[in-house]
Amino acid sequence: xxxxxxxxxxxxxxxxxxxxxxxxxxxxxxxxxxxxxxxxxxxxxxxxxxxxxxxxxxxxxxxxxxxxxxxxxxxxxxxxxxxxxxxxxxxxxxxxxxxxxxxxxxxxxxxxxxxxxxxxxxxxxxxxxxxxxxxxxxxxxxxxxxxxxxxxxxxxxxxxxxxxxxxxxxxxxxxxxxxxxxxxxxxxxxxxxxxxxxxxxxxxxxxxxxxxxxxxxxxxxxxxxxxxxxxxxxxxxxxxxxxxxxxxxxxxxxxxxxxxxxxxxxxxxxxxxxxxxxxxxxxxxxxxxxxxxxxxxxxxxxxxxxxxxxxxxxxxxxxxxxxxxxxxxxxxxxxxxxxxxxxxxxxxxxxxxxxxxxxxxxxxxxxxxxxxxxxxxxxxxxxxxxxxxxxxxxxxxxxxxxxxxxxxxxxxxxxxxxxxxxxxxxxxxxxxxxxxxxxxxxxxxxxxxxxxxxxxxxxxx
Numbered sequence: 487x488x489x490x491x492x493x494x495x496x497x498x499x500x501x502x503x504x505x506x507x508x509x510x511x512x513x514x515x516x517x518x519x520x521x522x523x524x525x526x527x528x529x530x531x532x533x534x535x536x537x538x539x540x541x542x543x544x545x546x547x548x549x550x551x552x553x554x555x556x557x558x559x560x561x562x563x564x565x566x567x568x569x570x571x572x573x574x575x576x577x578x579x580x581x582x583x584x585x586x587x588x589x590x591x592x593x594x595x596x597x598x599x600x601x602x603x604x605x606x607x608x609x610x611x612x613x614x615x616x617x618x619x620x621x622x623x624x625x626x627x628x629x630x631x632x633x634x635x636x637x638x639x640x641x642x643x644x645x646x647x648x649x650x651x652x653x654x655x656x657x658x659x660x661x662x663x664x665x666x667x668x669x670x671x672x673x674x675x676x677x678x679x680x681x682x683x684x685x686x687x688x689x690x691x692x693x694x695x696x697x698x699x700x701x702x703x704x705x706x707x708x709x710x711x712x713x714x715x716x717x718x719x720x721x722x723x724x725x726x727x728x729x730x731x732x733x734x735x736x737x738x739x740x741x742x743x744x745x746x747x748x749x750x751x752x753x754x755x756x757x758x759x760x761x762x763x764x765x766x767x768x769x770x771x772x773x774x775x776x777x778x779x780x781x782x783x784x785x786x787x788x789x790x791x792x793x794x795x796x797x798x799x800x801x802x803x804x805x806x807x808x809x810x811x812x813x814x815x816x817x818x819x820x821x822x823x824x825x826x827x828x829x830x831x832x833x834x835x836x837x838x839x840x841x842x843x844x845x846x847x848x849x850x851x852x853x854x855x856x857x858x859x860x861x862x863x864x865x866x867x868x869x870x871x872x873x874x875x876x877x878x879x880x881x882x883x884x885x886x887x888x889x890x891x892x893x894x895x896x897x898x899x900x901x902x903x904x905x906x907x908x909x910x911x912x913x914x915x916x917x918x919x920x921x922x923x924x925x926x927x928x929x930x931x932x933x934x935x936x937x938x939x940x941x942x943x944x945x946x947x
Contacts, residue, residue: 508548517542597622602667605648605721617643627665629693637735645727651718659695659710662724666692669718675710687715697728743768746791746855749828752876760869767862768855773848780846780880785839786832788856792825795852799823799880800845819845820892825880833877836862837870844880 520542522535531539601623604616612620620643624630630639648667651657657664657671670689688694694710743765747753753761768791773779780786782802800819822844825831835842836859863870914920 513545665721671712782845786835789832791855797825831880
């Protein structure tokens with residue numbers, strides 16, 4: 487009966503510096519069967535048996551298998567691709583670990599790390615991608631979105647820097663605004679002794695300091711500082727950097743207002759000094775579509791310089807209303823004109839206090855620069871007289887006959903469009919064609935066939 491292979495790693499000593507984990511009894515049995523070998527008597531053994539014993543006795547010891555180093559990828563040779571399974575196992579483990587975390591949290595963490603890496607660069611070396619990552623990260627902190635306007639928050643990514651502080655260091659907040667990105671700190675003030683202050687520690691998202699330096703007249707200035715409780719990474723916006731940022735934004739805003747006024751046709755030949763007076767009074771405002779800006783028969787509530795969008799000029803048709811077709815007693819208007827980009831209105835109505843001869847309604851969303859009546863009347867006499875000489879009424883004098891003709895053309899056009907839609911709808915209905923089903927689906931795609939009838943030419947109401 488063959489002897490089993492036993493594991494005797496705890497009993498056998500190391501041989502030649504190699505660990506022995508057991509004895510192979512089949513090799514031991516073959517060793518004992520060598521002819522010419524005598525038990526316990528070396529002199530009685532033959533020389534050939536002794537040499538064979540010395541060559542073969544190492545085989546009876548079991549040793550751990552040697553692990554060969556992996557062959558690097560890309561090496562030329564007949565290498566089998568089977569040993570890539572551990573990499574697949576690693577990727578599965580990585581995917582399982584990632585699935586355990588929410589996707590939004592992973593994206594936020596990646597954005598946070600990218601922004602911190604970008605903040606460690608010199609501001610002049612930051613790419614557009616870096617600035618966008620910093621801006622997205624800063625929008626996550628309510629302490630910044632509530633204190634900074636949108637243009638300031640967008641520009642602050644180009645001046646902010648990051649500082650690294652070790653545990654137990656003091657950071658003074660008298661020369662800038664500080665936002666904790668990693669670590670925690672305990673804030674203090676010079677108002678009371680350090681031992682008497684029991685303020686709680688602040689962590690990620692905590693702030694101290696200010697964007698602007700305090701006024702020198704203020705005698706109750708309290709210098710704030712914070713003690714790091716662990717290694718921290720802090721975003722800093724210095725007072726000087728923030729002041730330069732505000733100046734740059736104001737300069738860009740002022741240049742945009744100047745170009746808006748100079749682009750209007752009535753102000754092309756104005757001197758720069760008079761344009762500067764108007765640019766200082768302009769306030770940018772956005773109006774939604776279908777909002778009434780000026781009512782017919784009333785003085786304009788502001789002067790407007792349209793930057794983007796379009797307005798419609800309407801006029802009441804007066805006595806042309808047919809009582810038989812009158813619905814609900816509504817006022818009928820006729821479109822007499824349009825106002826687009828780089829056009830203005832309201833100057834003559836405010837300065838001469840004349841009621842507006844027309845109604846102005848926004849056709850699309852409109853962004854415009856406006857000047858209130860009080861500010862316009864407070865201008866110097868030279869600028870006011872120059873404005874009265876160059877500006878023209880928004881809607882010139884139109885006779886009642888012209889208004890009636892425009893209204894008739896407008897109503898006929900509406901009636902014709904309505905009739906075309908009704909005829910087409912009836913034709914499709916009697917031929918068993920239903921809009922929105924099958925091949926008659928609207929907007930199916932870029933089908934460029936000249937001989938096919940396109941339904942999109944006559945959209946249904």
